[in-house]
Amino acid sequence: MPHRFPVRVYYEDTDLAGIVYYANYLKFIERGRTEWVRSLGVDQTRLRDEEGLVFAVRRIEADYLRSARFDDELVVETEFLDIVGTRIRLRQTVFRGEERLFDSEVTLVAITREGRAARVPTVLLKRLVPDGHSSAT
Numbered sequence: 001m002p003h004r005f006p007v008r009v010y011y012e013d014t015d016l017a018g019i020v021y022y023a024n025y026l027k028f029i030e031r032g033r034t035e036w037v038r039s040l041g042v043d044q045t046r047l048r049d050e051e052g053l054v055f056a057v058r059r060i061e062a063d064y065l066r067s068a069r070f071d072d073e074l075v076v077e078t079e080f081l082d083i084v085g086t087r088i089r090l091r092q093t094v095f096r097g098e099e100r101l102f103d104s105e106v107t108l109v110a111i112t113r114e115g116r117a118a119r120v121p122t123v124l125l126k127r128l129v130p131d132g133h134s135s136a137t
Contacts, residue, residue, distance in 0.1 A: 007031065009074065020068040042123055063104070065103060
């Protein structure tokens with residue numbers, strides 16, 4: 001089941017035409033991913049401080065379908081797709097009501113303080129693939 005995160009469009013999110021500036025959708029889905037990880041019980045600050053791991057976007061494919069405007073109430077849906085090796089794939093979609101405005105597929109990697117790819121943290125892996133059947137294990 002997708003994780004849902006509400007976002008309201010503020011004036012600062014819009015361009016001169018009064019529509020959401022395209023790069024701000026990336027900020028919206030970043031917030032959605034952060035809340036999705038939090039909802040899984042993963043403390044990213046602890047993960048960074050104690051294990052030296054953070055998440056980074058390796059790849060994003062995005063489709064801008066419709067424009068959002070000032071004061072719109074949006075919802076960012078984050079859906080886990082799979083884990084392949086050291087990569088986590090997600091689908092993230094921004095909706096205004098039932099209307100799909102933005103669709104993306106995001107690939108994340110865990111990286112060390114030195115910037116090297118690392119295995120997906122066990123705490124997250126157990127929550128995403130409870131039976132342990134993943135190509136990351």
